[in-house]
Each structure stands twice: as structure tokens, then as C-alpha cells.
């Protein structure tokens with residue numbers, strides 16, 4: 001039998017083409033449609049970047065006004081969706097609520113006779129507009145407060161901060177969150193985007209594809225890391241305790257959250273921007289989180305080089321996300337939702353791209369189960385499974 005190379009993590013496997021973003025891992029460079037992420041972070045708003053991803057170019061003045069108006073018109077949530085959210089237990093995890101919310105948005109949008117919804121730039125804008133509203137509404141509902149309606153005069157970042165607190169944010173806070181959303185807006189065929197594209201490749205609509213993406217983002221190896229980074233910073237407590245903490249973690253063969261990346265072989269370019277923001281924000285808010293994070297990154301590098309000589313592991317986008325979002329008053333269990341509020345721009349552009357050049361994504365697996373054998377009537381079977389499934393042992397996570 002011909003031998004087959006099995007690549008469970010798909011490392012180095014090219015499964016498609018995209019014009020949306022390019023991750024150059026060796027160079028540590030990220031571009032959206034040819035624009036360097038550093039230029040976009042320093043100069044463009046999230047709305048300009050969402051326009052770039054959806055329409056192929058940065059908007060001219062009037063185009064941006066029109067695009068902002070389309071977003072503003074779609075931000076409010078249907079009352080039926082808010083009623084669903086009010087019925088969710090208040091201790092529900094915000095990412096679970098966002099996943100349910102995105103899926104539920106579809107119920108309030110007309111569908112075709114075959115049951116599917118339109119997948120178009122208009123439905124993409126609908127989702128880009130509604131993500132922050134869902135996150136902010138849940139933030140209030142779980143605190144026993146009524147959601148605040150979006151303000152049509154405010155852009156995405158300012159609106160989110162306003163809808164959480166009812167207060168207009170200071171310009172530095174708005175700018176920081178806006179830049180964060182720009183940095184997170186797209187990242188080629190990462191796991192959640194790939195998941196969205198797989199769903200879209202079956203012909204399922206954008207609401208289904210984006211629900212898949214939100215579900216895939218939730219795990220620690222992808223968008224779930226920053227709240228775990230915050231937990232580490234809290235456990236460390238003081239910069240000088242970072243090194244013993246890292247040694248202890250690595251002795252227990254645990255990973256340092258917010259460090260390492262499948263694609264980047266040098267520091268994630270987004271980490272540089274986020275570190276700058278985290279430093280500025282924590283200095284202004286007189287919190288210690290940036291200093292602890294900086295000490296943790298240095299200690300990780302030192303200890304990992306001792307333990308794994310020749311192998312460098314750098315901070316990824318999630319690492320300085322934690323002190324940045326924390327300084328904006330966002331609770332750590334909402335960090336992954338904020339990632340989703342940025343990435344929805346890229347996800348929806350990828351779904352449209354998949355629709356435009358579709359081929360069903362359907363890989364193969366090498367079968368390693370039992371040989372073909374006769375069916376056993378139930379009377380002759382003996383209990384053997386001990387509660388485990390599929391022949392795999394229960395209780396371990398396979399990423």
C-alpha cells in the first residue's frame with residue numbers, strides 16, 4: 001500500500017489563495033491587501049480597514065461617510081435577540097453568548113425559500129456592525145443592567161465603550177481600542193477563518209460560517225489565550241516574581257499563554273503595536289500590568305533559551321492584548337469577544353472571497369481503526385467501552 005503523509009496540523013499545507021492578507025512568518029510581516037499592518041495601525045481607522053477588506057481599497061472621504069452610515073444603520077439589535085439574551089443565565093461565558101447571538105441574528109433576517117440567507121457585502125456589514133453591540137449588551141445584561149442603544153454619531157470603538165458604560169470614552173481610549181480592532185482585523189487562513197471558509201464552501205450562508213468562526217476562535221490555542229495571560233499577570237503580581245513563575249510553569253510542562261506562534265518565526269508584528277499601547281495606557285491608568293507583562297516576556301525568553309537552546313519563542317498578538325484591554329476597563333473574560341469584534345471584518349471578507357471562487361473543502365483522513373469484521377447482534381455484545389468514545393482515551397484535549 002502506498003504510504004500517505006499525515007499532517008494533522010496542516011503545517012505548511014497551502015489549501016487556498018487569498019487577496020485579503022499576507023502573513024510572512026520569517027520576516028515577521030503582516031499586510032492587508034498590500035498595506036503594512038504598522039502603517040494601518042498608525043493611520044487608519046477600523047472602519048477604513050473593514051472597507052479595505054470588503055471592497056478592495058481604502059475609502060475616499062465620501063465613501064467612508066457612506067460606509068459609516070451603513071454600519072450605524074445596522075448596529076442596533078432586534079428586540080427579539082435582546083429577549084433571547086435576557087433569557088441566558090447571567091454567569092454564561094461571554095464567548096458562548098456571542099456565538100449564540102451571532103447565530104440568533106439570522107432568525108431576524110429574511111431568508112430565501114430554501115432557508116438560506118443572502119451572503120453579500122450588506123450581510124457582512126450587518127455582522128460587523130452588530131458584533132460589538134452584542135458584546136456590550138451582554139456585558140450589561142449579566143451585570144443586571146439594561147443594554148444601551150448604539151449612538152449613530154459614534155464609530156465602532158467609541159460606540160462599544162459607550163454602550164458598556166453609558167459614558168463617552170476619552171480620545172486615548174477610543175484610539176487604543178480602534179487600533180486594537182485594526183490589528184486584529186485579518187490574519188490569512190488562521191483556524192477560525194479557515195473554519196468559516198470550510199462552512200461557506202458547503203454553500204452554507206454567512207451567518208452559519210461566522211458562527212463556526214466564533215466557535216473556533218474560543219480555544220486557548222487561538223483567541224482564548226489573552227484572558228489566560230491576564231490570569232498569569234494576576235498570579236505573578238510583581239515584576240520580580242515573573243522568572244520563578246515561568247520556571248515553575250515550564251517545570252510542570254505547561255505553556256506560557258500569549259507566547260509562540262505557528263507562522264511567525266520572529267516576534268509577531270502586532271505585539272509591537274500592542275506593547276506600545278499597553279505601556280501608554282497602563283502609565284496613564286497607573287496600573288502595573290504592563291510592567292509585569294514586560295518582565296514575563298523577558299523571563300520567558302531567558303528561561304526558554306536555557307531549557308530549549310536554539311529555540312526562540314516570542315510574544316504573539318494575545319500577550320499585550322491583556323494589559324491593553326484591561327486598561328480600557330474590559331473584563332478579562334470578554335477579551336476573546338473583542339478579538340472577534342475586530343476579526344469579523346476579515347472573516348466576512350473571507351466568506352465573500354470563498355463564495356466568489358468556491359470549491360468544497362473536503363480533506364481526507366487515513367483510516368487506522370479495526371479491519372472490516374462481521375456485525376455483532378446486541379445479545380452477543382459485552383460492555384467494554386468504559387465511557388470513552390471512538391477508541392480514544394477521555395479527558396485529554398487534542399488541539
Ligand code: COA
Nearest residue numbers: 220221222225254255256257258259260261262313316318
Ligand atoms: N510556552 C512554552 N513552550 C512553547 C510555547 C509556549 N507558549 N509555544 C510553543 N512552545 C514549545 C512547545 O512546547 C514545543 O516544544 P517541543 O518542540 O520541545 O515539544 C515547541 O515550542 C513547538 O510548539 P507547538 O505547540 O508544536 O507549536 P505550534 O505551532 O502548534 O504552536 C501555538 C503554536 C500558538 C499553539 C503555541 O505556541 C501555543 O500553544 N501558545 C500558547 C497559547 C497562545 O498563546 N495562543 C494564542 C496563539 S495566537
